[in-house]
Amino acid sequence: MNSIEKLTELFLKFPGVGMRQARRFVYFLLSMPSSFLKELASSLLNLSQTVKQCQSCWRFFEENTEEKVCALCANTEDKSLLVIVEKDVDLENIRAGGVFKGGYFVLGGLLSPLSQNSLARMRELSIRIQNEKILQEIIIALGAHPNGDYTAQQLKKILVPHIKEQDITITTLGRGLSTGTEIEYSDSETIKNALESRK
């Protein structure tokens, strides 16, 4: 495989990128000066070296510390609330809304009723919840589509022992999120309404 084919194949792994676009990216890079390519290459290398995954919420973070937990988790204002989201961008979007003061947990994927897959971070979620001393409510904030709904149902089942033992309520986002909506693309007003009307 030559360099062009190799890079095309790598771009094909990106979300939403098809063959045509992958090739466009490669030819775009070929048209750029070598200084740009070097900068891009070193940024990619830096990603794996400086970005860590928080051992509490599992989002990616970059801080000049040896801490295993991100500043967002370390400085959670309201520890009685925990929101579960699918991915990092969803967390960032809720955070940008500025109304939610509780803790976060990034699932890192969704379950699908068709593909019998399992959630990679279920164990981490259980451990996290067990370690929460004053947690009162878990808000499941997944996209309003079949996989989001299915994952929410499964989470509720899995979390039953915690709800009983630790007396925790589980809620999901309320009105404002219309069917098919991704948290990632919702504006802060919509997220605020959905959080306030959780049920």
Ligand SMILES: [Zn+2]
């Ligand atoms: Zn964190």
